[in-house]
Amino acid sequence: MPLLVMKFGGTSVADLARIRNAAGKVMAEVEGGHDVILIVSAMAGKTNELVRWVSDISPFYDAREYDAVVSSGENVTAGLMALTLQEMGVPARSWQGWQVPIVTTGQHGAARFIEIPREAVDRKFAEGMKVAVVAGFQGVTREGRITTLGRGGSDTTAVAFAAAFGAVRCDIYTDVDGVYTTDPRISGKARKLDRIAYEEMLELASLGAKVLQTRSVELAMRYKVPVRVLSSFTPGGSSGGTIVCDEEDIVESRVVAGIAHSREEAKMTLQGVPDRPGIAAGIFGPLAEAGVNVDMIVQNISEGGLTDMTFSCPTDQVGRAERAVSEARARGEIAFAGLVADTGVAKVSVVGIGMRSHTGVAATMFRALAGEGINIKVITTSEIKVSVLIDRKYMELAVQALHDAFGLDKAA
């Protein structure tokens, strides 16, 4: 029996009516001849309520107890979903993380999978169970403590089960109907993609297109699990949506897949930094230790033995970053003349695996931005991406101009 993994997010199981709707989609797959492993999130709002309680008790909570509390939301959905499927006549049972057991590391709140043994679930399938409903977002350490994977972890659970059980596909049901060439709220010309490569999805996910969690895409890429993203609110079966897959399985020929943006960026410049070996390590070591997520890094050419070092980070980490470099200077580890923080910038990126073989993407991008009179503050590139920092007020305009410039409104 071909095995399908399906996953429904919090808004897709927000109440009993939506759980029934989701169960209907699962039943259709069972009737289509699949065994199903069904990963569920907590009912929308439930996890936030639990997190708020924990934070109200203490801002410095024991992460092990946080995990024990917060994981209960998924357990409730799993049981309710199994009951709903049974009521529809579909043989189903729920599994909590420790029952499988989903063995993880002990990094509470951000655990990683060690092992998902198949024996217990496979035995139930052999006995006639058609749907294993598994609580997402959680696991258990070898010592028997409950862990969670961090926000969005249910996507990762789904992909991990698809890999462990050799599923034909992993269908992620959410509140959007697929991956778009850009944010439809910014460009009315945004077009849904039928297929996107893992690496493109990875860049889009990390760049703020919040359709799939980054770690789940990494995992899918590593184990070559085809992932379909689709809406749980569209009637009908599993057609439609966007398939995230290996680039070899993308027949469409195109250079650029989409335009991503990230609004809450800050640009920080350390001025008058002595230009000598080890200076980058001296600066970015303390930033990493302070938990600052440094994204882009640019070093200017040196003048008179001094240089400027510019980096970007999320706006809400600016204070932390300032403290980290100031303290490092006070300890004598680094030297700089001044620190300038610009919290009014945004990042816009062009992403596409076609860039590997096509030149001129960056040039097209810079020309389009120049045509709108938008000044570029920082540039970085990777093999399949060009990103720029610009003034935040031009972000929407930049996205629209780039979407037009690369002809993304037209199917390739």
Add this chain to the structure above:
Amino acid sequence: MPLLVMKFGGTSVADLARIRNAAGKVMAEVEGGHDVILIVSAMAGKTNELVRWVSDISPFYDAREYDAVVSSGENVTAGLMALTLQEMGVPARSWQGWQVPIVTTGQHGAARFIEIPREAVDRKFAEGMKVAVVAGFQGVTREGRITTLGRGGSDTTAVAFAAAFGAVRCDIYTDVDGVYTTDPRISGKARKLDRIAYEEMLELASLGAKVLQTRSVELAMRYKVPVRVLSSFTPGGSSGGTIVCDEEDIVESRVVAGIAHSREEAKMTLQGVPDRPGIAAGIFGPLAEAGVNVDMIVQNISEGGLTDMTFSCPTDQVGRAERAVSEARARGEIAFAGLVADTGVAKVSVVGIGMRSHTGVAATMFRALAGEGINIKVITTSEIKVSVLIDRKYMELAVQALHDAFGLDKAA
């Protein structure tokens, strides 16, 4: 280190403020030199919400999934309580049923304890943990399925842990401040008892004084665990309340401990039953199979080979009882001429271990009721109890008259 078991019910942990209040009482015991095993219920209202969801999905739900869903309420409280204690500086951790593991039978929704191994919890105490916060009301089968013990099961969990760990006492914190000589809502003269014997408590619990769940009292009696019932809303430590203990530990000399009542009783009479051996089994076998909780049974003297058989049961089981005896008659297993159901009766009982050695309790009771012009419909007695069925409209009057007649407003 002497070990104390404490238990807080749903209203005592209804929100974060009440959890903090309860944690304060636990901390006081730790500061007083105790290790504590702390059993917690779900926050008030949470279990009802979960039960409603399950019932809305299906009236014929899979009890295993019901248990998986409903047990999550206690897990949340356990984690929040551990966090609150930690925040107060008390080393604590939470335990879900499967983590201990609390091994039970597979009767989902009404499971019974098989084993509570001490190893895991004891090891943590040895490492310096002062409070083990345990989710009440739940357990796990040897096959790893979650079970619940049924309503009020957290009391039973508390007593079972006290027995398993040899606790010095089991303190049950609830929303009343102890066990009274009768229901204070019926008699303004009701007086709180300092101590009550297990057997008295058992009779009072089963007779509708809903302070402690019957199974928990049975368990306490079997393992001679002293249980203190006290209010979580009274400031101060663990003094006060009522201690439920072995009768040898009750110094107070008294014949009657209290007056119990039960409002929702029905009296059913099978008329014209052939008076021959086996007839009682023929009637009460089918009733038991139909799940009717038969309480009092009275057989009249025989006239002309026929007798009347009268029994009482809860009013909401009258229909079921009528169907059971009618069907048994249709199958030819029993015979009777008529069936009369009286759903307007109540039960009033006088309870006290002193009755074993003192005569005249029944006579005093009947005289007091006669003095108020109350007619007695059925009488039953046990070693430490006399119960009567009377018209429901006289119930309050009867309780008050009996409370006076046995001088219960005055300490012995």
